[in-house]
Amino acid sequence: xxxxxxxxxxxxxxxxxxxxxxxxxxxxxxxxxxxxxxxxxxxxxxxxxxxxxxxxxxxxxxxxxxxxxxxxxxxxxxxxxxxxxxxxxxxxxxxxxxxxxxxxxxxxxxxxxxxxxxxxxxxxxxxxxxxxxxxxxxxxxxxxxxxxxxxxxxxxxxxxxxxxxxxxxxxxxxxxxxxxxxxxxxxxxxxxxxxxxxxxxxxxxxxxxxxxxxxxxxxxxxxxxxxxxxxxxxxxxxxxxxxxxxxxxxxxxxxxxxxxxxxxxxxxxxxxxxxxxxxxxxxxxxxxxxxxxxxxxxxxxxxxxxxxxxxxxxxxxxxxxxxxxxxxxxxxxxxxxxxxxxxxxxxxxxxxxx
Amino acid sequence: xxxxxxxxxxxxxxxxxxxxxxxxxxxxxxxxxxxxxxxxxxxxxxxxxxxxxxxxxxxxxxxxxxxxxxxxxxxxxxxxxxxxxxxx
Numbered sequence: 001x002x003x004x005x006x007x008x009x010x011x012x013x014x015x016x017x018x019x020x021x022x023x024x025x026x027x028x029x030x031x032x033x034x035x036x037x038x039x040x041x042x043x044x045x046x047x048x049x050x051x052x053x054x055x056x057x058x059x060x061x062x063x064x065x066x067x068x069x070x071x072x073x074x075x076x077x078x079x080x081x082x083x084x085x086x087x088x089x090x091x092x093x094x095x096x097x098x099x100x101x102x103x104x105x106x107x108x109x110x111x112x113x114x115x116x117x118x119x120x121x122x123x124x125x126x127x128x129x130x131x132x133x134x135x136x137x138x139x140x141x142x143x144x145x146x147x148x149x150x151x152x153x154x155x156x157x158x159x160x161x162x163x164x165x166x167x168x169x170x171x172x173x174x175x176x177x178x179x180x181x182x183x184x185x186x187x188x189x190x191x192x193x194x195x196x197x198x199x200x201x202x203x204x205x206x207x208x209x210x211x212x213x214x215x216x217x218x219x220x221x222x223x224x225x226x227x228x229x230x231x232x233x234x235x236x237x238x239x240x241x242x243x244x245x246x247x248x249x250x251x252x253x254x255x256x257x258x259x260x261x262x263x264x265x266x267x268x269x270x271x272x273x274x275x276x277x278x279x280x281x282x283x284x285x286x287x288x289x290x291x292x293x294x295x296x297x298x299x300x301x302x303x304x305x306x307x308x309x310x311x312x313x314x315x316x317x318x319x320x321x322x323x324x325x326x327x328x329x330x331x332x333x334x335x336x337x338x339x340x341x342x343x344x345x346x347x348x349x350x351x352x353x354x
Numbered sequence: 355x356x357x358x359x360x361x362x363x364x365x366x367x368x369x370x371x372x373x374x375x376x377x378x379x380x381x382x383x384x385x386x387x388x389x390x391x392x393x394x395x396x397x398x399x400x401x402x403x404x405x406x407x408x409x410x411x412x413x414x415x416x417x418x419x420x421x422x423x424x425x426x427x428x429x430x431x432x433x434x435x436x437x438x439x440x441x442x
Contacts, residue, residue, distance in 0.1 A: 012366075054399045054400075054411050055409065055411045055412060055437040055438065056365070056401075056409065056412075056437075057399060057400070057403060057409055059399075072396075077399055077404045079404065079406045080404050080406075081404070081405065082404060082405060083405060084404075084405065085403035085404045085405050085407070086404065087402075324391055
């Protein structure tokens, strides 16, 4: 059985089912509240959820049972009496040494060393000397990608929209940008060099070749083979190189899946067809994977954290949700797709556990 | 001696130990809300953000009149904290 944690504009839905079949909604938590993201601590199974109440602000919660009592985590806030307040928590990730990380707006990283009960702001990123030059993207100054290095807790990559990729080799004590090769086509040519106004949409690392990362940009799909120091555009062959999410097969460091949207000015699936695109040669070629997905009159949007996987290799399961409230799944690495759920509120995030 | 009373509803009341009315000392709305956070730490971050600002979609009324952080309050004043009617 596979569990999906689906964060929506109106609550967290826990779906359960067998790959390739419709799932059942077994729990709804935080009814009426925007749930930006929910996941499980990979080591302990504890549930963590980021909820941004329109009234009461962003909060991070944890629970052992999604239908049970959720407790509010402490310390998820910016320094008191400053000029900036926390707007939103975007993502939560399990680190390699048991540290939990949470990324939020305005471009901030929190760390927890007690399983998510208490959190501390990462001071080095908060006080980074370039911070005054960081500019928000359409979704705010969101830190949305936290990418540990398998087996090495000192190495970590982050991505912020629109402040680019950030790399640490000392466990987050210092940060340097890793943006060489990223091209901000939305800026005048003369303004592109050395800019930090880089609207990265999502980053993932190849588990079995950790120096390799894939990146969906605001116009452009990129690959890095040097740990995120430099990037090569691999978007040729896609119907559009605009999109938000990106998923890798952990068994294959040459693999990536993206969901192209028409363009930044028209953020829906191209030509009224929903198709996932797959590469198995590190981006040299792409092929559509759409069997079973809506093939006509389907103008859907998939947000950056609404695409995930479980398993790997031939048993790779893929799941994504749309802002129109549908969730689709593939039990066989994208060869075939089925509707997992529909008529949900707008889907903001999907995490899969098998 | 009479002191201002802050009235909470919904989740704020639950966070504040289930009590709706809180007699607090302070000369402004902000001072009262900070005092409320000291007495009821679970409320911290729910009404005021880290900057000390009342959250955008929370309304504070002083004796039925809309108030802000700096609004003065006196003994026997009634302060209501309400979620704004907003959202979609």
